[in-house]
Amino acid sequence: MTAAIEAGLYRVFRFNSCVAMHELRLRTRGWRLFIVLLMYASVASAAVLITLIPLTLEGGTLGGGALETGRVTFAVLAHTQLTLILLILPAYAAGAITMEREKRTLEMLRATLVTPFDVVTGKLAVILAVGLVLLLTSLPVASWCILLGGIAPEEVFYTYSYLFAVAAFASALGMMCSARGKRSMGAVVGAYGALIAIGVLSMIVPWILMFPAMSGSGSGSWTFGPEGAFAIVLVLALISGWIIFLLMRAVGHRLPGKSRGKLFSLLGVLLGLVVVTVLTHPWGGLYQAVEKAHLAWIMALNPYVGLSAIMDGMVAQLIAHGPGAGGPSGVTGMQPVMWAIITGLFLFLAVALWSTAVRSFARRRE
Numbered sequence: 001m002t003a004a005i006e007a008g009l010y011r012v013f014r015f016n017s018c019v020a021m022h023e024l025r026l027r028t029r030g031w032r033l034f035i036v037l038l039m040y041a042s043v044a045s046a047a048v049l050i051t052l053i054p055l056t057l058e059g060g061t062l063g064g065g066a067l068e069t070g071r072v073t074f075a076v077l078a079h080t081q082l083t084l085i086l087l088i089l090p091a092y093a094a095g096a097i098t099m100e101r102e103k104r105t106l107e108m109l110r111a112t113l114v115t116p117f118d119v120v121t122g123k124l125a126v127i128l129a130v131g132l133v134l135l136l137t138s139l140p141v142a143s144w145c146i147l148l149g150g151i152a153p154e155e156v157f158y159t160y161s162y163l164f165a166v167a168a169f170a171s172a173l174g175m176m177c178s179a180r181g182k183r184s185m186g187a188v189v190g191a192y193g194a195l196i197a198i199g200v201l202s203m204i205v206p207w208i209l210m211f212p213a214m215s216g217s218g219s220g221s222w223t224f225g226p227e228g229a230f231a232i233v234l235v236l237a238l239i240s241g242w243i244i245f246l247l248m249r250a251v252g253h254r255l256p257g258k259s260r261g262k263l264f265s266l267l268g269v270l271l272g273l274v275v276v277t278v279l280t281h282p283w284g285g286l287y288q289a290v291e292k293a294h295l296a297w298i299m300a301l302n303p304y305v306g307l308s309a310i311m312d313g314m315v316a317q318l319i320a321h322g323p324g325a326g327g328p329s330g331v332t333g334m335q336p337v338m339w340a341i342i343t344g345l346f347l348f349l350a351v352a353l354w355s356t357a358v359r360s361f362a363r364r365r366e
Helices: 002-013 018-029 032-057 066-094 098-102 106-110 116-137 139-147 153-180 184-214 225-253 258-279 285-292 295-301 303-311 313-321 331-363
Strands: none
Touching: 018 116, 032 066, 032 116, 032 139, 066 116, 066 139, 066 153, 066 184, 066 303, 098 106, 098 184, 116 139, 116 153, 116 331, 139 153, 153 184, 153 303, 153 331, 184 295, 184 303, 225 258, 225 285, 225 331, 295 303, 295 331, 303 331
């Protein structure tokens, strides 16, 4: 069965999964992964119990009744899982390649027929599989919260898909630090430092930009404006074009014949230029949407704010319209929009970091 899967992946995607299979066997052969799964499920269950037991002992519920109790316990479970994901997965990914350097096995790995794409993608796929298993272990606890009521099935899907997107982002960030670093400790510190910096700056920068308007000076603006929109769209367009070029070049290198590889590389350059031109067009939909967007959208880069925006309609309306927004009208409709935008953003960042890791590993020889 394993041989058939490996052959199918190579035949369809030109992806040699030997690194992924080897890494998967190493991760699951010992007892460490199972201890991590046990601790993950135990901490998630304990967080829900700590929230629920005092209410049960007092013989009452929260102000909204049993339905509100179900929503609160599920929110506690989701935020607990987000914390555990951000603590576990970056450390797993940050040591994936640096451990090869420290054990002196990297040169033997480079001497094989596997490409940098196969190495980085295989190791990252295993990390993502570990993250998916971690999320699946909490489903019994989530079903316990659902039985309390107040949680719609689509909300569970929104929450868990967002958590997986954050797991992909954190894993790709750790993999990039591992591909660029020399020691595991430095890669781990770099990954956690980047996560902390993103979380802190995403909360501080919007309030700094909004301070002139909040102070009543009248010189500030609640929206990004044309200059901010151009800078954001330009960065997104360049990253998008770069990713398209790398993907097209990777496909071309996996096809027989050198002429096809050059043809796909040229096609990738043309497609990348088209994407950059379309996205940065001043009359384009993305440009106008970013120009009119509220500065509080920067806070969505904080994983906890993004999770709260998806689960809580009031937070979603705060991000969409800023402080002083109206009441809860349209709150329910904001949640799927927030989920689509924020989840897509983290997946986009994960793909960008993954492509950067592949390129960094291909360039480094020591």
